[in-house]
Amino acid sequence: MGRAERSNSEIRVVLVGVGAIGREIARLLLKKRGVKIVGAVDSAPNKIGMDLGEAIGLKEKLGVTICGSISELNVRGDVAIHATTSFLEKAYPQIIELVERGFNVISTCEELSYPYIVSEELSKKIDKLAKKHNVAVLGTGINPGFLMDTLVITLTAACQEIKRIIVERVIDAAKRRLPFQLKIGAGLSPDEFREKIFRYEITGHVGLKQSIAIIADALNIKLDGIYEEPIEPIITEKEVKSAFVTVKPGFVSGLSQKAHGILDGEPFITLIFRAQIGAQKEYDSIFIDGEPQINERIEPCIHGDAGTAAIIVNSIPRVLCMKPGLKTMKDMQIPSAIMGEMRKPCKNRDA
Template sequence: MGIKVIQQGVGYLGKKAIELMLRKNIEVVAAIGHQSHIGEDIGKLAGLGEVGVKVTNDVQKVLENVKADVVSNCTGTTLLGVYEHIKPFIEAGINVVTMAEEFGYPWYRAPKLSKEIHTNAKANNVTVVGTGLNPGFSWDFIPIAYISACWRVDKIKARRVTDWSKTSPRRALLRFGKKPEEFRKGVVEGKIPLHTGFYECMHLLADSLNWKLDKIVVTWEMAVSKSFREAEFVTVQPGTTVGFKQVATGIVGGEARIVLELCPFVHPNLDEDGVESGETIWIEGEPSFTITTKWAPVEDGTPLCTVARLVNTLQSAIEAESGLLAVTDLPLTKTVRIREVVK
């Protein structure tokens, strides 16, 4: 019997999640979204044919009329904000998988709230887990897999360069094509958010190595374009922002032992920007590893992978133990069940 899913959030990534679930023949029994999408058929919203499920903003009505196994949540980033969105489903006995970065490994940044979520999930016998690309895969799951093949690890460094030329309108218009002083002021005042998932990845990596972090230092710098670049939702003129670089450094025993770099750009150009799309992970130890990944097409890599991690985790979350879990508590995928293949 297939699983029944409630999609919560029908923005850019929410639509992608619906599209992937429908393509996988996963039954989406309800969709909850903002006022602007109420009444729209989710199939048409995802660029497919009508399926007879309309978007609503009435959570209580959904809970009263729909039976579901799991919620696919795409409504935000923060632990507190998203918990308020998913709490009614937890208390109704429905599992939740969210792409909110702060759910990736929240126990250090928000121990009190994490305990509350865990206790609530246990009391209602459901699983709550955050996943995605990072946190959830590139900067934690993959390095940890390689760490398991090491005799000794001295240092981990990861760099991720993403092409945001096809990112959501909100992300694009907020960050790119800005005058440098406008961008700087927006970041300082908190009006232009940068990446928030460093802490979760950093702590999960450190815990996997039994390292105690002294502190985490996060820095950023903007990149200003020398050329004209056109993206799906924004135009970048010379002299305006085309990207930024964030670096999180984990200090262990007074030394930089974990370094995570994120570089989102509009059409990153190696000659001009000094970086090109892709990911590289360096593990120094015995033995040492260098792992490089390239996407094709590069501009679609981030949303496609993020949504795939979300959707491919739904079945695992349903079958997992109850509580607030991390991705490392779940198998990598449940698309193939060996015991069924053997039978």
């Protein structure tokens, strides 16, 4: 069902990817009014054929059977929530298939949050196809998607001048889902960590470059380039543990990443991301050196998994009101929590 056929009835959602984040999103959707999950897809053999209710840990069935591929979905709907991969190249055929079937797409794919810096060609193809099918495609989440980009952009609205932006996210990975703890290398030896990073077997956090690009785009500046420093392991001196992993002294409890948006040969935007099991302090900070100066700090940091589910779900009515095409968070009306009915009739498409 394209946006032209939209009415005030319930929003029909399909989930593509019922992993840790897809499940969190499903549980949140079930608490909301005006929205219904009508289909689910996951390629993991142990999930195919399962009822979605069981897959997300409910006692009752939801009457939605998880199918193994998008082509097997036999329902129509307004929005597909896509949570299968961090990488544009992998997400691309899935997004295309969903768009061709008339779904607006909201994805947690980090690279999709600003895909132009990964592949201009694939981005243009998604944009063209989305316009043809009268739907919008948005990549978002807590980060990239909010904390290190949208929130920064919003704060710059109070600035007359900006000399430098420094954003830092420091988190205790023990509070995060298993796939997150795995991708930051928790529990590995330093050698194993470097080997796995080198072989792309673990990725660390994906999206710092996208966050920088979204900010630069919103501020209407053309950066000389975006430079990401090599990912560094954090080695623990004392034993630390999570529900999934125990890290002995001398082993890797997490990682540290840094990226810079370069302007006139100097770092103009710097993003610092540190995630480790047992981090003593957790915070999200945004420092804008400008006129006026802004020093914002959220402590402890916002929980990434809960926050991602919220941003995805809260974006649904906004995305249904956006002009068709490939969009980024800077194109979207300022997001907020949706406390009432989800369905908002929007006669005029905004962004």
